[in-house]
Amino acid sequence: xxxxxxxxxxxxxxxxxxxxxxxxxxxxxxxxxxKFLLLRDRKGLVQVTVLKKKVDPEIxxxxxxxxxxxxxxxxGTVSQSNIAQAGIEIFPTALxxxxxxQSPLPLDPSQxxxxxxxxxxxxxxxxxxxxxxxxVFVIQACLVSGFREFLEKEGFYEVHTPKIVAxxxxxxxxxFPIQYFENKAFLAQSPQFYKQMLVGAGFERVYExxxxxxxxxxxxxxxxxxxxxxxxxxxxxxxxxxxRALENRLLSHMVTRVQTECExxxxxxxxxxxxxxxxxxxxxxxxxxxxxxxxxxxxxPAGEKLVCDYSKESxxxxxxxxxxxxxKKRPMYAMPDGELTKSFDLLLRGLEVTTGGQRIHQYGxxxxxxxxxxxxxxxxEFYLEVFKYGMPPHxxxxxxAERLTMQILGLENIREATFFPRDRTRLVP
RNA sequence: GCCCGGGUGGUGUAGACCGGACUAUCAUACGGGACUGUCACUCCCGUGACUCGGGUUCAAAUCCCGGCCCGGGCGCCA
Numbered sequence: 001x002x003x004x005x006x007x008x009x010x011x012x013x014x015x016x017x018x019x020x021x022x023x024x025x026x027x028x029x030x031x032x033x034x035k036f037l038l039l040r041d042r043k044g045l046v047q048v049t050v051l052k053k054k055v056d057p058e059i060x061x062x063x064x065x066x067x068x069x070x071x072x073x074x075x076g077t078v079s080q081s082n083i084a085q086a087g088i089e090i091f092p093t094a095l096x097x098x099x100x101x102q103s104p105l106p107l108d109p110s111q112x113x114x115x116x117x118x119x120x121x122x123x124x125x126x127x128x129x130x131x132x133x134x135x136v137f138v139i140q141a142c143l144v145s146g147f148r149e150f151l152e153k154e155g156f157y158e159v160h161t162p163k164i165v166a167x168x169x170x171x172x173x174x175x176f177p178i179q180y181f182e183n184k185a186f187l188a189q190s191p192q193f194y195k196q197m198l199v200g201a202g203f204e205r206v207y208e209x210x211x212x213x214x215x216x217x218x219x220x221x222x223x224x225x226x227x228x229x230x231x232x233x234x235x236x237x238x239x240x241x242x243x244r245a246l247e248n249r250l251l252s253h254m255v256t257r258v259q260t261e262c263e264x265x266x267x268x269x270x271x272x273x274x275x276x277x278x279x280x281x282x283x284x285x286x287x288x289x290x291x292x293x294x295x296x297x298x299x300x301p302a303g304e305k306l307v308c309d310y311s312k313e314s315x316x317x318x319x320x321x322x323x324x325x326x327x328k329k330r331p332m333y334a335m336p337d338g339e340l341t342k343s344f345d346l347l348l349r350g351l352e353v354t355t356g357g358q359r360i361h362q363y364g365x366x367x368x369x370x371x372x373x374x375x376x377x378x379x380x381e382f383y384l385e386v387f388k389y390g391m392p393p394h395x396x397x398x399x400x401a402e403r404l405t406m407q408i409l410g411l412e413n414i415r416e417a418t419f420f421p422r423d424r425t426r427l428v429p
Numbered sequence: 430g431c432c433c434g435g436g437u438g439g440u441g442u443a444g445a446c447c448g449g450a451c452u453a454u455c456a457u458a459c460g461g462g463a464c465u466g467u468c469a470c471u472c473c474c475g476u477g478a479c480u481c482g483g484g485u486u487c488a489a490a491u492c493c494c495g496g497c498c499c500g501g502g503c504g505c506c507a
Contacts, residue, residue, distance in 0.1 A: 027468080027469090029466095029467050029468070029470055030464090030467095030470090031464055031465060031466075031467060031470070031471090032463070032464040032465070033464075033465040034464090034465040034466060034467075035465095035467090036466075036467050036468070036470085038468080047467090047468075049466080049467090051465070051466095052465075053465080067459095068458085081466090083466055083467080083468090103439085103458080103459060104439040104440080104458055104459050105439075105440085105458075105459095106439065106440075107439085107440060107441095108439095108440060108441090108457075108458070110469085112440095112441095112456090112457055112458085112469055113440050113441045113442090113456070113457045113458075114440085114441070115440060115441070116440090116441080116499090116500090117500085118498095118499060118500075119440075119441090174505090190507095212507085214505090214506070214507085216504090216505055216506070217430070217505095218503090218504080218505065218506075219500085219501075219502080219503095220501075220502070220503085221501075221502095222506090222507085223505085223506070223507085224507095227507065228507095229507070230507095298505095300503090300504095301502090301503085345507090351507090352506075352507065353507065354507070355506085355507065398507065399507075400506090400507030401507090402507085403507055404507085414507095425498085425499075
């Protein structure tokens with residue numbers, strides 16, 4: 001692009017100037033001798049006003065040939081307008097069509113007629129042209145950026161661990177098997193083992209932003225089979241309270257960033273984001289079960305909602321930590337505390353967004369717990385090695401990026417917070 | 430894995446319970462026409478659909494069975 005392109009949100013400083021803007025044709029209103037066109041770029045919309053008497057007939061005809069979602073570049077004069085809704089319009093002097101768009105469109109990005117979610121996902125690239133749908137991901141990017149920024153300042157190293165693994169981590173959840181040359185392998189359900197190994201390898205503090213895979217045949221608004229896990233693990237902790245305290249500060253940073261940097265997007269979504277208290281309250285699972293009026297070893301989805309209602313009303317927090325889960329509900333590496341463990345979940349607005357805890361760092365104890373589960377320690381040798389040769393007390397947690405985005409924005413389906421979701425039946429796009 | 434619900438033009442819907450004038454509603458989109466201040470522009474004309482297969486019936490978009498596809502709940506999890 002030889003001409004300097006201006007984004008729509010910068011036009012208010014260019015009144016009276018000649019500028020070039022580029023983007024997609026969002027809407028066209030043709031009144032005969034005057035045409036109005038809404039041009040959309042990544043920052044917003046601007047009206048282009050084409051007056052038959054004031055433009056070159058050739059340019060006027062060019063505008064007549066446009067269709068919705070054509071990609072165009074318009075050069076013209078920016079003018080303040082008390083008629084145009086945004087207060088700004090451009091009177092064009094040149095138009096270049098950069099790409100045509102076929103019609104009819106498979107869905108309407110201007111959302112005059114709202115498409116079914118399934119239709120939207122089938123045509124996700126067009127769906128994401130709607131700024132409200134896009135805004136979710138702008139905010140998600142801000143959250144993840146805030147995650148990285150905070151952890152970098154805290155001395156964490158970003159790491160990348162294998163997603164093709166020889167064995168499952170936690171048991172419990174189902175793994176996707178894959179053929180790895182002559183061997184059977186799996187898609188990683190979690191970076192758990194590897195992040196611990198790197199803590200013990202001497203990095204002490206690590207984090208990873210990466211995909212994890214769960215082969216569960218769940219079919220709900222809060223589950224997908226591939227999601228992005230915001231994982232951290234760090235050493236030299238006293239116990240799980242250190243971990244919760246870190247997560248508390250981390251979330252505070254992430255949410256504050258969204259609040260200050262994503263005002264336009266939040267407005268677009270009409271979202272009210274939750275305040276992160278300076279101390280997120282914590283209650284034990286036993287207490288939570290009592291509040292929910294439930295029995296057993298974990299809360300049901302309805303129970304999680306009840307506990308969150310309680311937290312909001314009585315503890316003035318939309319976030320709440322649930323602590324002291326029993327060993328039988330937790331993976332073998334969870335640090336025991338009697339029959340319980342030094343582990344926790346974090347609920348936000350009725351949904352679990354984090355699981356974390358202190359891990360076992362003693363080799364002997366870990367082997368014992370593996371055996372207790374009927375597993376063979378030999379199968380975990382690659383993992384156990386670091387525990388043999390000096391593993392500091394440590395722990396960490398994982399935040400589901402899509403779930404966090406969903407809950408912060410009050411979205412009804414996790415797929416809204418996933419560009420191209422993979423669920424029980426969807427593999428494309 | 431178990432349990433509910435649903436599939437009508439490109440998109441979104443009405444009709445279905447109680448089968449019959451459904452030659453299938455409306456909006457939007459699309460094609461054509463009129464229009465110089467629209468902002469869901471307006472107005473006129475036009476194109477365009479009953480998920481598939483079987484059954485019941487004089488008659489099926491409508492009732493029944495099966496397939497396919499989709500949505501949702503539970504379990505499990507982030």
